[in-house]
Amino acid sequence: MRAYRQGIFARAAKHVYKHKGFKASMLQDAPVRAAIEESYDILRSSLEHISHDTPEAVRSALDDNTYIFSGFRTYHSLRELGLALTTEEGHIRSWGDFKERVLEVHQKYNVNHLEAEYDHAVGSALMADRWLEQERSGGRYNLQYRTAGDSRVRPDHEALEGITLPKSDPFWLSYYPPNGWRCRCSVVEVLPEEYAISDSDKASALGERTLRGNKQEVFRGNPGKDLRIFPDKHPYYGSKGIAHCGIAQHAKGDKDVDGDACKVVREIEQARVAKKKIELTIEQKAYRKTLQEKAWERYRDAYLSSNGIPIKITHKGIKEYLNQPHVHYFAKNDLIRKLPQVLKDAKYLGAVPYHKSNPNIVRSHLFELTINGDKSWIIAREDLAGEITFYSITDDPSILDYLLDYLKKK
Numbered sequence: 001m002r003a004y005r006q007g008i009f010a011r012a013a014k015h016v017y018k019h020k021g022f023k024a025s026m027l028q029d030a031p032v033r034a035a036i037e038e039s040y041d042i043l044r045s046s047l048e049h050i051s052h053d054t055p056e057a058v059r060s061a062l063d064d065n066t067y068i069f070s071g072f073r074t075y076h077s078l079r080e081l082g083l084a085l086t087t088e089e090g091h092i093r094s095w096g097d098f099k100e101r102v103l104e105v106h107q108k109y110n111v112n113h114l115e116a117e118y119d120h121a122v123g124s125a126l127m128a129d130r131w132l133e134q135e136r137s138g139g140r141y142n143l144q145y146r147t148a149g150d151s152r153v154r155p156d157h158e159a160l161e162g163i164t165l166p167k168s169d170p171f172w173l174s175y176y177p178p179n180g181w182r183c184r185c186s187v188v189e190v191l192p193e194e195y196a197i198s199d200s201d202k203a204s205a206l207g208e209r210t211l212r213g214n215k216q217e218v219f220r221g222n223p224g225k226d227l228r229i230f231p232d233k234h235p236y237y238g239s240k241g242i243a244h245c246g247i248a249q250h251a252k253g254d255k256d257v258d259g260d261a262c263k264v265v266r267e268i269e270q271a272r273v274a275k276k277k278i279e280l281t282i283e284q285k286a287y288r289k290t291l292q293e294k295a296w297e298r299y300r301d302a303y304l305s306s307n308g309i310p311i312k313i314t315h316k317g318i319k320e321y322l323n324q325p326h327v328h329y330f331a332k333n334d335l336i337r338k339l340p341q342v343l344k345d346a347k348y349l350g351a352v353p354y355h356k357s358n359p360n361i362v363r364s365h366l367f368e369l370t371i372n373g374d375k376s377w378i379i380a381r382e383d384l385a386g387e388i389t390f391y392s393i394t395d396d397p398s399i400l401d402y403l404l405d406y407l408k409k410k
Contacts, residue, residue, distance in 0.1 A: 022082030046121035060373030071268030131224025141189035175207030307348035
């Protein structure tokens with residue numbers, strides 16, 4: 001796990017100080033969106049542990065859950081700063097005094113909590129992937145609960161060791177690992193003739209004992225079945241959770257009585273939409289420049305192949321690609337580091353006549369790929385001499401409509 005860049009949180013904190021407090025509507029402001037994106041960029045790397053054949057719909061659901069969680073953790077950290085803005089006498093703290101609170105909150109949320117949250121995300125991703133694999137293998141096998149089997153295993157988890165039940169048993173819907181922070185438990189498939197079936201009611205009672213207390217309730221569920229990296233009952237979401245914050249309620253503008261969690265969900269969703277217009281921090285601009293320099297050093301005037309088509313990589317193309325707005329802006333930019341594989345895996349859709357005024361360009365070639373569950377299209381341009389150069393990328397589906405319309409007319 002890479003470290004959370006402190007400068008990004010400091011800028012969000014300065015935004016809170018400037019506005020003399022923090023409220024949910026500020027989640028859409030650029031410095032706050034950057035803080036959400038920083039958490040998301042770290043936590044979503046846990047999804048790399050999911051196998052490549054996992055359905056895109058599943059990946060997308062887990063990715064969405066991770067983004068909502070990133071928004072909530074950012075909301076709570078900045079709300080805590082907003083509350084710390086005034087002294088007991090009701091006076092606004094000096095910036096120097098406030099900065100001390102910023103460091104404390106950063107350490108709490110973006111160092112201590114984030115490390116545990118990342119470990120949980122990795123565990124949830126692995127177990128979600130395992131559950132989906134076990135579902136695909138059918139009912140020939142039963143499932144068995146396993147611990148790490150060492151001295152570090154918690155007594156409540158050790159009590160679950162060896163529980164063996166059919167995949168259809170409701171036990172697996174509530175007590176599938178991870179069942180605690182840094183839980184190392186797993187579930188394996190076993191042959192029915194080799195292990196006796198456990199008593200389902202007794203197993204559920206042991207599972208309930210493991211999750212007793214509000215601090216353990218967060219782990220109730222099955223990440224693969226629920227399609228959540230972070231369960232609905234996480235403390236960030238309040239005691240009611242956020243499962244009830246559906247689209248229909250958003251449309252009605254219903255207000256959630258439990259800390260207005262549904263309003264926070266709406267603001268986070270809007271912040272994600274606004275990512276295309278995100279204002280980069282100094283650190284993020286520097287990182288983009290580094291990516292650009294390293295990419296040019298590696299690919300300078302090289303020809304990379306995609307579907308048997310040689311594509312020339314130019315400095316202008318690399319720069320355009322990295323600057324291009326995108327719903328998954330940072331994930332898109334990181335792909336430049338493995339551009340040969342990206343182009344190799346992309347699906348060639350076809351070519352359309354060049355629709356702008358440059359007389360030296362005759363057509364644009366489109367290649368489809370998926371970034372964090374959403375489709376995107378790489379654009380390569382062909383000149384009069386027949387040379388095809390890497391140009392840019394877009395997540396705007398209108399370019400696909402242009403291709404389809406052209407193919408219909410041919």
